[in-house]
Amino acid sequence: MTVPPEEPRSLPEFPPITRERWRELALGVLRKSGVETGSPEEALASTTYDGVTIAPLYDASDLPGDPGLPGAAPFVRGSRPRGGSWDVRQRHEAPDPEAVLTDLENGVTSLWLPLEPEDLPRVLERVHLELISVALDAGGRTREAAGTLFALAAARGVTALTGTLGADALGDPATAAELARRCAGEFPGLRAVVVDATPYHDAGGADAEELGCSLAVGVAALRVLTGAGLTTAEAFGQLEFRYAATADQFLTIAKLRAARRLWARVAEVCGVGEAPGVGQRQHAVTSSAMMTARDPWVNMLRTTLACFAAGTGGADAVTVQPFDTRLGLPDAFARRIARNTHALLVEEAGVARVIDPAGGSWYVERLTEELAAKAWEWFQEIERAGGMTAAPAAGLVAGRIAATWERRSAAIARRRDPITGVSEFPNLDERPLTRRPRPGGEGEGSLRAGDVRSGAGQDRDVRSGAGGVHYAQDFEALRDLADAQERRPSVFLATIGPAAAHTARASFAANLFQAGGIATVSSGASGGASGGAAVDPAGISAAFAAAGTPVACLCSSDRFYGEHAEAVAAALRKAGARKIWLAGKGEFEGVDANLYAGCDALDVLRTTFDDLGVTR
Template structure:
């Protein structure tokens, strides 16, 4: 076969003008008014961040795509992508420690690689950490801790337990999960006095140099996502939080590159697959810019990402539709380059998930790896005119929000003075109104609700900490009015 063979040579080259003429004919049949110069604008839309979505995108030959594993890491943190699959993390928050342990072992035996343990308020009692991890091989299974205000004490207890079990330091992976700013966002309260900063930095230094495959800090942007933030608001707040943690660690003597290595970012993944893909790519691009401004050029500049399927998009009514939402969200997270993925069980909004829901949640990302083979391609969305344009626009908007937060005194100030809450509230109320009037569809709630549905019965789940930013679901008001509590 000749090297210069062009398979489309016998077909005429289509032009934008010809496409526009065909669009005009179709739009005219609909009766909609349109501009003769740009009839396609009838089909255009705008995201919640004000980013225009055009009907047609063409590849930009001037665009420098870069390469996976290289700055600005838009195309992925690693040159090889996730060729062996993603880290499938099972979330465990059962209030009964023995049940939590049984479920954790079942998760690990049934397809999960790692555990995400929610401890304290909203999860398993902190004192039962040893019970939850009984039988878990800490040199095999990765463990990420999520203990809120008690993260420091729980982190030290976890490392002490591993030391007692003589687990090799280098074999341990996961994260201690310290996130004091996240605690402030969720509860309205946090303690970052001088002694707290010293204790946090001391544990972070210990993890960085003794447990080289672990991380100590989590930038949990779910608190913003679950309050109704737009994608750019979520990224902007995450950037501001991450930068504050870099300051905290480096001011206590940690080298910049080591400080970057200690951070993991957690984002919400929604059923808007292209938005999810672009959000994760834009997050890496923006974080690479932070690294550049920090004069860091190395592998630790690549942002490590944990994507979690969106809580706000889940429904109590017709919960089976959540399986579809979770699958699309997981697909977007996979294609977007997340390092690890958690799919929330389809019945999570109803209470404590049952075994079937947990199994489907584990199997969803595994199916994308083993049967759909999504991991075989590195950055499959790279070069797409739409994805690249959306990534760039989202990165620009997120960076704008980040710089505004910084100019106002930083993330701590933005949370304590209410400015960030007000910004998110405006976006939240606009979207809730769209769901309420039906202009935004929620399948099974305001569109095609099942007649005479009886809600699934589940045991109540422990309430997460409150007092700060709200934790909402888009359909909750409509479900309440329909008796779906």
């Protein structure tokens, strides 16, 4: 029996949604939350360190214009006309041939080798150079390392090398020019020069600052190569750009898209905008600055987000730094997780199946455009100061990056930029991991101690230490200090009233103190009267005396503070409290200071160490 199909039922039409209607609804919610404003856009917007405004809502009117086609200028949608996986580039800091082969047998397609020239023959002995890209990174010995690679290729009859030789056109222009001429004439798949923008990121700089500096270094490199006899198009074909990829996926996606757009503009101004091969070749490296030594397992999540963003943003090669990179030489497990991050995103998530998957997003397209505009302004400012080889520009860049790091540091200290596992949700019981030290005690991350990537001593000016700064460094220093004590420093949490009244602020206070390695002892856990509605200052003070610490923090609701804060503070003071904090805002007799959302957590922690008699 055949059942005739039912007639399709029409669904009621949804009413059109307008920006004005959204504004009305958003204003209503804001007013109920106590926020009085006439503009929900201003109330809900945020600003990046570059001054780019992130709006709460985007629509089709935010599209900046036609971004072009993949593989065609201005290359916003990618330098390649077809999709496919990015180059999985694993970094090897130690001359370990077995580790190299293990990586190549398990998904790695490219080797990044910051090794000495004499180590290369042993490391590459069983590597098929005709199949694998090699990125050299030998610093001041680039000429020797390149010569070794060429000799290995010649001995094996390999005529088609791919990758990069890692020359620094500003630090060693003669070597860069010599290698660029050879690559242009003999190895069209090999690029001689790396424009490394990661030092500016690693010094605490913002995304547009990183982009603008990369343009300035890239233009300076073009001048070196064309001055050495290469054509402009040949010079463009000899550069590879290296950028940091962070856990802020949208900014990373927009940064890589903007970088290609900006470099295409440079090519256009140089008269080679339509020449083949002038699109920017990008190597994205997961950020060193965002990596933590504490709770390093969380780094796996950070690098997964960063790798996703790098692939989505169209990077040609991507390096995922192992989660234990802050601790020393990564072990086999960490390298495996790093390469499997690529495999998961490419094979399981299918990120590489679509060209420019973020393209067409109103938010991403607008963010790309605004980031590019900020970066171009910064690039022009550097050029007006004489370019990257000029001393005034060096001072300009150093000052700008330092100012950004200062603002970023303040946001980290106040936990507006939270660091999971460090400034938020620390685990005082974590077991520390140990790793073998790097060769020569070199710095961690994507940079080696003493590396100079932009010439004229620029990196020495902008970088703080051999490996740059780390966002978690100040909190981690306090954790180290706390761990070094014979007895872990502690603070007493005087929980007032029932659990419903004090739990939120007690949890907040415990989280803040533990971010500095300071343990917390609660009056509720110590048999105080906080389990019920009755408040017993004497019971709380007795629990405080048993805790063996001179610092206490009151934790409760505003109502209970009004009724009991002063009495509890007086009882604690009588019991010997040297310092009394209050979780929340409000002034009460006997309370010395407050901690609250947005307070300077690092200042609270340092003050507490002083109050506890811990020498910093």
